Amino acid sequence: MSSPPTRPVLRARYERRRAEVVAAAARTFAQRGYHGTSIDDLIAATGLTRGGLYHYMDGKEALLIAVLDELMDPLLARTRAILDGPATPEDHLRALTRAWLEHIATHRDHMVVFNQERRTLERDPAWKHIRAARRDFERLLGGVLQRGVEAGAFRTTDPQLTLLALLGMANYTAQWYAPRGRLSAEQIADRYVDLLLDGIRA
Amino acid sequence: MSSPPTRPVLRARYERRRAEVVAAAARTFAQRGYHGTSIDDLIAATGLTRGGLYHYMDGKEALLIAVLDELMDPLLARTRAILDGPATPEDHLRALTRAWLEHIATHRDHMVVFNQERRTLERDPAWKHIRAARRDFERLLGGVLQRGVEAGAFRTTDPQLTLLALLGMANYTAQWYAPRGRLSAEQIADRYVDLLLDGIRA
Amino acid sequence: MSSPPTRPVLRARYERRRAEVVAAAARTFAQRGYHGTSIDDLIAATGLTRGGLYHYMDGKEALLIAVLDELMDPLLARTRAILDGPATPEDHLRALTRAWLEHIATHRDHMVVFNQERRTLERDPAWKHIRAARRDFERLLGGVLQRGVEAGAFRTTDPQLTLLALLGMANYTAQWYAPRGRLSAEQIADRYVDLLLDGIRA
Amino acid sequence: MSSPPTRPVLRARYERRRAEVVAAAARTFAQRGYHGTSIDDLIAATGLTRGGLYHYMDGKEALLIAVLDELMDPLLARTRAILDGPATPEDHLRALTRAWLEHIATHRDHMVVFNQERRTLERDPAWKHIRAARRDFERLLGGVLQRGVEAGAFRTTDPQLTLLALLGMANYTAQWYAPRGRLSAEQIADRYVDLLLDGIRA
DNA sequence: TATGAATGAGCCTTCATTCAT
């Protein structure tokens, strides 16, 4: 990867193209898996040539890092911003779930890649910052549940398992969500929160 | 792959070894991903030699098929057996979830592989029967929810989304479940069903 | 590189072929330089196929290491053996120079490679043991000169420069020595020692 | 490479920059070898941009030619100038060795590159003029030894081997000479000549 | 004059698989 141009005009074009490359990588990794994606798949997805691709990336793994950073960094920032404001645990939970599902909806491919490579991420020391981001997010979410229990708003003997249930159902959304589908991300979030709060028993 | 021996004694040993190979493949695929696993990884995991491995398999992809069949076939059989018996929707739901999580608990690696390769499975015609099995399972599970709603036992405006929520939380278990953990698979199943039925609102 | 076979017969053949590969590498590196040699050059020189080459080596750099080890290890061993025995400084000098030039004569390619890659060797931490071997050899040789001076056998105000002169003339031999040439390695050694001791002034 | 500017001011700047590029190439080739040096290494060493570099050179190989010409041409000219004057063989030898080592001292990188690429130079027809220059220099130097023997000033049964010894020790200087070292190039030359003439025997 | 995006051939290496022994 050559260093980015310094002249503003070229710099802007460079950044734009680079973002396209990362987006194409996210899409392709999501479809074929990271290891299942060849550089040729990526050049087909970007329209660049084999060598040209390397203007915009350091290598395949750097692309994976970029995809996962694009997923985690804004989500974590958004999460922290929401939790900075005062609200009841229920409101925090709802706001967080909405933000989360909206982020997944706009980053479906990224999320699918994250789910696919989860195991690799756990093993390799190179991915520490991604693991840390995931853990931070889960802790912040778990904290909301915990405070809800302590405040008497939520009733559950096992907040940890509740957290895992919520993580499972929300993250799974990436596998089936369709942008033009019946429900918006916000609606899905609300229904999930309702489900979690009230259940379905008649 | 040479054809299996016919003499019973040799046949038995052959089958045993083959099962070990599939188990090792499941473990290794789960850790490194299917594409990320090399034949060398498999010979390291099995202790066989390069050539020896090919006595027990037709190739890497055949191994993936075997892993996924070991996951889907018994689960589907078990599911059908449970649904064959008469029970309330709630009892069916609970029995199904228990069987499902117990199966995941004993087939964690298989399930992780399934989750990882999900996208590949959707794309390639070679995987039709795996896709069909997954779809059948989801339909059977969805049917229980549907009947519960129709019978007035469950109250939900969107059984399909409820199904997706349940799929998400249950399948996610494979990512974190530990055999010697605090909760048994059965307990997890029960708490998930309780959660789904009653929610956590105080 | 696959691990060497354990069965003696196969092991022997493996070792023999591996030695051939290293020899071919030495020859080719000497002709074209290490960086100038492609894997295709090596397969042409060995008769192996592209993939087959990797049965006998870990990679191109491992081959370079093997070449340099084949050069340094026996020379250093021989040097130490010679210095273990008692002798006058002049006899030690002569014996050492003979051994050295004979070694160069039978390892011309190795020596040429060493001379070519000298600078790279100095820079990269990966080559520490090669650097150490070179330094040890030079110290042992320098010690002989030093002791000769102390014993009053050699008269030189600058043993270090004398060492460098000797190193220069001897190592240069690899560049022009021809196995079937007018002079044997032993004769060259003797003449170099005579030159060093007595000069050419009429 | 664009053709050099014709307007004197621009021309001068062009020539200056071009000389810097060749110097940087010598330095980098010496450190990493010719084949081991990439264009990126050269742009890093010159501070030019990728495209800018090609304003001052025709390509990588042209740079190598320039480096070697800078080494050989002045040395040969100087050698011929010295030999043009009348002197005893000993004085000629001393003057030549001084000039030679002083040239090496101011062209260490060039000399290192020459030593490294020696084998390549021998093989490729493109390098005929470099080979011819080397051969001419060696012949001129050998001639001095030869005449010394014929004049009865030098006593050696093998002037050719003596020449090779001298070439070895002198050329090797490039590998260890340090500009600010203990000895000047002239001093080294004198000691080498003394050594060659008188030896070190007490 | 100077830039840096773009090229595509070629680099070293790994791969799943076959087959003579």
Added chain:
DNA sequence: CATGAATGAAGGCTCATTCAT
């Protein structure tokens, strides 16, 4: 039965060079 040597296609990546701007 079992071995491991051998294959050659394909992998990710770097290269020297060109050229529109």
